[in-house]
Amino acid sequence: xxxxxxxxxxxxxxxxxxxxxxxxxxxxxxxxxxxxxxxxxxxxxxxxxxxxxxxxxxxxxxxxxxxxxxxxxxxxxxxxxxxxxxxxxxxxxxxxxxxxxxxxxxxxxxxx
Amino acid sequence: xxxxxxxxxxxxxxxxxxxxxxxxxxxxxxxxxxxxxxxxxxxxxxxxxxxxxxxxxxxxxxxxxxxxxxxxxxxxxxxxxxxxxxxxxxxxxxxxxxxxxxxxxxxxxxxxxxx
Numbered sequence: 001x002x003x004x005x006x007x008x009x010x011x012x013x014x015x016x017x018x019x020x021x022x023x024x025x026x027x028x029x030x031x032x033x034x035x036x037x038x039x040x041x042x043x044x045x046x047x048x049x050x051x052x053x054x055x056x057x058x059x060x061x062x063x064x065x066x067x068x069x070x071x072x073x074x075x076x077x078x079x080x081x082x083x084x085x086x087x088x089x090x091x092x093x094x095x096x097x098x099x100x101x102x103x104x105x106x107x108x109x110x111x112x
Numbered sequence: 113x114x115x116x117x118x119x120x121x122x123x124x125x126x127x128x129x130x131x132x133x134x135x136x137x138x139x140x141x142x143x144x145x146x147x148x149x150x151x152x153x154x155x156x157x158x159x160x161x162x163x164x165x166x167x168x169x170x171x172x173x174x175x176x177x178x179x180x181x182x183x184x185x186x187x188x189x190x191x192x193x194x195x196x197x198x199x200x201x202x203x204x205x206x207x208x209x210x211x212x213x214x215x216x217x218x219x220x221x222x223x224x225x226x227x
Contacts, residue, residue: 031208033208033214033215040219041219042201042217042218042219042220043156043201043217044217045214045215048208048214050208058214059214090155090156094208097207097208098143098144098205098206098207098208099144099161100146100158100161101146101158101215102158103148103155103156103157104155105154105155106155
């Protein structure tokens with residue numbers, strides 16, 4: 001859906017570098033999420049946000065930082081990238097606290 | 113916390129046959145159960161969901177059933193077509209935000225529909 005976008009779509013970086021993945025949604029959804037998808041683990045929640053300036057940890061938050069100064073944006077920062085953070089990252093949004101979550105197209109991140 | 117088990121991990125069917133994917137969950141407080149379809153290289157897309165106050169829900173060739181007592185729910189696809197080939201994920205949640213749990217996903221089922 002064009003309503004939720006992610007950038008960049010592909011990223012190659014080196015161990016120790018800082019990387020920021022962007023997520024933007026045009027639906028004014030209150031809730032936004034960051035997941036990582038790895039073979040054998042399915043989708044795992046990194047962080048989520050219930051509204052601007054409200055964020056909380058998910059299942060695998062270590063090594064990641066998020067912020068949400070505006071409702072429509074939810075950037076994810078890897079402060080010092082590690083090879084174990086090589087993954088596909090999906091952003092998602094939801095209008096309510098229980099109901100459909102809509103996923104962005106994903107960012108494929110490779111950490112060398 | 114919630115744990116979702118999904119079976120089988122791979123499923124191969126002939127075009128026109130039915131496919132069934134099963135999931136079990138551990139938290140009896142979970143009350144929302146969506147199913148997502150993910151084609152290769154694409155984003156997960158919601159195909160159907162069910163709330164705990166409903167035992168079954170249908171949408172054309174897709175149906176989901178929920179057994180709260182046994183804590184399991186299933187996805188049924190009838191008259192399968194090659195375009196149904198994808199990875200399917202189940203999930204369970206009691207809502208998100210605050211102290212509530214999040215959406216917990218199963219590890220996926222790769223469905224292959226052979227023409």
